[in-house]
Amino acid sequence: MERSSVQNRIVIIGGGPGGYEAAHVAAQLDAEVTVVDTDGIGGSAVLTDCVPSKTLIATSDLMTEMAGASELGVNFQDHQGDAATTVKVDLAKVDARVKQLAADQSRDIQARLERDGVRIVRGRGRVTGPHTVSVDGGEELEADAILVATGAAPRVLDTAQPDGERILTWEQVYDLQEVPSHLIVVGSGVTGAEFASAYLALGIEVTLVSSRDRVLPGEDADAALVLEDVLTRRGMNVLGTSRMASVTREGDEVTVTLTDGRTVTGSHCVLALGSVPNTHDLGLEEVGVELDEGGFVVVDKVSRTTVRSIYAAGDCTGILMLASVAAMQGRIAMWHFLGDAVRPIDLKKVSSNVFTSPEIATVGWSQKAVDDGEIVAESVTLPLGGNARAKMQGVRDGFVKLFCRPGTGVVVGGVIVGPRASELIHPVALAVEASLTVDQVAQGFTVYPSMSGSVAEAARRLHRV
Template identity: 55%
Template sequence: MSNTIERKHRIVILGGGPGGYEAALVGAQLDADITLVEATGIGGSAVLTDVVPSKSLIATADAVAAVRNASELGVCTVTESGESCEVTTVVDCAALNKRLLRMAQTQSQDMLKKLTSAGVKVIFGHAKLASRSAVSISTNTGETQLIEADTIVIAVGASPRKLVSAKPDNERILTWKQLYNLTELPEHLIVVGSGVTGAEFASAYRILGSKVTLVSSRERVLPGEDKDAAQVLEEKFKQLGMQVLSKSRADAVIRTADGVRVELADGRAVTGSHCLMAVGSIPNTSCIGLENAGIKTTDSGHIRVNRVASTSVPSIYAAGDCTDFYPLASVAAMQGRTAIMHALGDFVRPIEVRNVTSNVFTSPEIATVGFSEKDIEEIPELAATSSVHMLPLHENPRAKMQGVKEGFVKIIASKLNGAVRGGVIVGPRASELIFALAVAVEHRLTVDQITAAFTVYPSMTDSISDVSRDLHVRPKIK
């Protein structure tokens, strides 16, 4: 009888953000030997300085908007004498940011507890690839060690892109990581960049009470989103009193005595109290030893991966914003899970980019899944066989009850069999409503199958059913 003990599959994970965290949990569940190395805190920037605090900030803005708009629903405030009075909302920026950062730290600690409870060895420090099968670690306590690994997962994330002509100073010129150091709301926030990050912060700070100018180098805000959705949002921005400067490229941001000056390429200049630089991100891949393992990257430094998160080296995987895949926390988590399952020979369904659901947390929210209308227009065979139908949300009974005026539901479906190919929802909690269409896209459901399911009346989901019903494909009778 043999006394040999089978060695567990050894996995080293670089980074404890959504991708690394999920990879570690799956690896532990599948009885592998897991070591996770994280430099700052479990959850990475997604939890500590990005998704969790920013969406919490937006939740506060939603609460402020609800109070301000309450009178439209018949709710008013009165004095002790019974006279009506206007509500003045005041946001305590210091208290708000303290809450956001405390909540982020709590979430990070909860995630750490879950990892350690699952048997994952967590090391706080910096990791670097020494070879295709070894990782060199410098711990935050000054120790160094080399760990041999059967599988390596790189999930080091990305950082805000910084321009030489607009260097952040953590006081007036800020990245989205530095906003939470503010103790007072910006009097006039200039947001450079009209992508998702720029639009979300511009929306939130305008509602919270700051004057906001959004500088966009493109023709419209959110150039990568559905054009109808972007138009709704831009109109809402203008209704809120936000100044949107389209086709305006910022050349430089200069600190002044009491604020900032943003110089535009056409010679104009915009002055404000603070400037948020939201001009994209760069992967944290420059100093992690990719060259030691021969891993292929794009010109921008993103790690090339396939649909199972595998890199050009079979034993090394990558997940999250450091890859050339979709830069979303949900996608990073899915990549992390997929990578470990593939490495350990478990059942794997390769990630399908067109099934990815995304959301822009502006007011109103914009949620999308599947093929976009632009995709359909650019693919002749899809253009010829697709129907696009949209209904405004203000026609929905529940929306009327809640005072919702902006938004819509749009579905793209096959003319041949009614299969749902994509969808867009713009409105309150669109991030929740899109799930029905995400399931339809993932499982190739038809519009008739959607309408066969009961919706609650009244509900916002009625609009999804209504659009689906309008796209009904009449069966051909032989």
Template identity: 55%
Template sequence: MPYEFERKQRIVVLGGGPGGYEAAIAGAQQGADVTLVERVGIGGAAVITDVVPSKSLIATAEASNSIGEATDLGVQFFVRGENGKPTRPEVAINLAAVNKRLLGLARQQSEDMKATLIRAGVRLIQGHGRLDGSTAVIVSTAPGESGMDFERIEADTIVVSVGASPRILPSAIPDGERILTWTQLYNLKAVPEHLIVVGSGVTGAEFASAYRALGAKVTLISSRDQVLPGEDVDAANVIEDVFKRNGMVVLQKSRADSVVRSEAGVVATLSDGRTVTGSHCLIAVGSIPNTAELGLEEAGVQLTDSGHIRVNRVSRTSIPNIYAAGDCTTELPLASVASMSGRTAVFHAMGDAVNPIEIRNVASNIFTQPEIATVGWTQKQIEEGLVRGDIYKLPLSSNPRAKMMGIKDGFVKLFASTGSGAVIGGVIVAPKASELIFPLALAVEHRLTVDEVARAFAVYPSLTGSISDAARAMHVVN
């Protein structure tokens, strides 16, 4: 009897963002027959319209800010005028060139990811996929001569990673010209004269910070009593103080009932009847998962009332062979979490060793100026008694490297378990806090104590020295 080869496991991935990309790569590495279906481009919204372009824009804003702050360090910029006297030049932002660059970076990143998938042997299909029960996917691709083309793909494992889209307010419909979502900002040819930002969450705060640094007048409309609601209160207070000091108008406890076009720009009407006029308006009031009309409920996959896919700690849905990753799920809406979830899903589906995702160990960052990075338990949770912990906060103003760099705002805050001294969380507010949080993420992940963190040598002088100093101050006496 001829030898029968074992059939490869068939994996179909819906969505080519960070979660879908990593799921496809992981499946190919383990010898599976992988098909990835993506509507727009590999990388999804994270690469094409969200993380890559927005953080590239923020990098330009930081560069502009650095030029303005250089005077504090004794660096002055002058040119000679016609009379021979020095004249201070203006910092100009060519937003059309900036947007061209960042969209080019996004396209290049997408193409690089596509090339990696092809080299790995993943089959790529551009089109819209929907579940046909729990063991197949129907893909609609570009119309052919006889209409829309359809292909049915059998699957042993399905990974859904379709992301999310900006939430639209019925009373503030984006037109792509004056009233914009964050995916439409990159069509602007010049820095807005006056940008109204509706929503003071992470997205709203990041763009408000960036466009103020680029020279726009900015009004931030916040429905809460602080910007960045839900974040560390001390960190949010620092950012709000910086915003106001830099000339931003922050309207707290103010809800925008509507935003409409005017002859000269836009008018935002608040719930108390006040109006705010500007040249442009960014609507940043959250996102909704792209899970509608995917056949998920018909396949038995459980969704929340908001349309997010319920998953467990190995990214499995209520149907054993269907997994989900990324912003379309109940997990944290972070690219890093999506990537980890995609890998975890495939490892689990193929019987490989897997560590269930511990969301509390995830480091996250808000790319304002300065940045806010967090990991682990929060101060609020400690104060509410959910975990027993000690808190220590060290202002960056006491750090020698910060003084050299002219850094005046920010701090390092550590949370340690009462008694054992194990690091259970932390907050860093500083330039490039996204880089500085990694030592704390390692400490939380590996349950290091404050004494163990303090024993590691920090470069002198360095901003990381504040982490060592804070850990040393929390020494546990044996």
């Protein structure tokens, strides 16, 4: 396809997934692209959040597999031939690998941007008009369109201030100077559950403080119950319906005080209290960009703000805080402004994953939506314990759940709980995206034996004559 010779000036504030993916699309469409970045290309997703946390979790997953090795006939011996009784993790080496991989990924992304002809400007960008961005109050950049992709930061409270040593946000855990003897995780959402699960698998005592009656209150209830059962069975102390009032430190001890007066004492505490958007003092409201009461940028389904020439993508919009969603919002913004084919974002087709052990992957309509009458759907749930491959691998916990429309059998959602659920959800996501029927999913060949065979089997059980 012949490209347009028209040059459009695009300025992107923020080098995370929303920013760098938008830059690639704009460069592909022959725009003149500048990315203004403060903390490093890749943003928090690459440098302090997704890439580091999932690298840490990769090590914890290996520890989980090793814990079940004896059941599969694998035993460990020391150099004298005696049975080895413990497996230990070198946390300093793990953290060094985490930070190195994050830095390498950031460099790789920057190199590709530069190959695409994208200009990268180091500094803090501020919107000074519908078509202008200043960098640290100095260089003024002219733009036909501006994309704000500044992300979000960990939420902290006055009564729970991180010190970077023993009271930590999730961005600070990779600089631990010693292995925690007892880690307290405050917050049982996705971030809190992931870190609690990971450190438990690394052999660390973990207490999870949850203000709700179960972990992962925003996820499928059946999936959350499976996870909580597994975590408690492995030794985690889960404090449900326990709201944190304050976190204090005295010497080498950290104390979490609950609103009912109880206290929990440990060596370290990770705060997983949600995120706040990085939109303060960006000049957005001054030029007419609407922010909601939480400070998030208000956008439509093509990432456009209330100012026609200004778009926004990623966590700063609060739409759905996933790197994949940020990237798609950024691409959609550029496709829309530069006149390429574009389809508005559909959050009901977004697949997501909680990287606990076991993992929890979801896509499409949820059980809660069905229960609340938002959509009429039939469902079936198959425990993974009946899957031949799962039996071979010693997997007992988990399930596959599919939702379909009655009558037509069109797949509208699914939940998978188990090892590598993030990989297994893809065929379900494709079915939701393409509006495939359960019969079409069932008639596709799967490998025998395989975990994915349970997806096809669930679809077969939803067949209607």
